[in-house]
Amino acid sequence: DTGVSQDPRHKITKRGQNVTFRCDPISEHNRLYWYRQTLGQGPEFLTYFQNEAQLEKSRLLSDRFSAERPKGSFSTLEIQRTEQGDSAMYLCASSLDGVTEAFFGQGTRLTVV
């Protein structure tokens, strides 16, 4: 499968715990995006990487959230001290430079209990 893959698909965690999600984009794509989607809403932008550089962050990305893309390939999104309000689907997408069409992964559904 050469699409965008995300791991894990589901994560249940207790409030206050840290969680980390992984995204593997399409290999030749240099742009990588993280979005968050809550029930009944559209995805909301969190952050964007061009290669290994994190170029844009939404104000939704509080200081408990951190994203990395160390070698310009896969990316991780970590949430520290999770809160119930963090429960959502976290979507990763990738695209080529100069091309707006984004390819999305299946998402990681986080439930904070």
Added chain:
Amino acid sequence: SQQGEEDPQALSIQEGENATMNCSYKTSINNLQWYRQNSGRGLVHLILIRSNEREKHSGRLRVTLDTSKKSSSLLITASRAADTASYFCAADTYGNNRLAFGKGNQVVVIP
């Protein structure tokens, strides 16, 4: 904040009928895209229309864009049960790398 807002929010139609949904946006855009999302899964890109285009076709899909009204419509012709999904419009603006999504349109096609 979300850029696009779809109308109607939910649509239920019989197989074979056409489904039309609209999207409005607030600021000038570079491109507008439509995505489909099946329940609990990721988004699948359907079609992109540029700000200087007025209409675009892809298979059973027809998208229109009216920049004067800041609105777009997606028409699915001869709907099938497999078209049951949520449909989102997403806009990007010049010099901005993020997509701003609407709240989505849930379409149910009854066999």
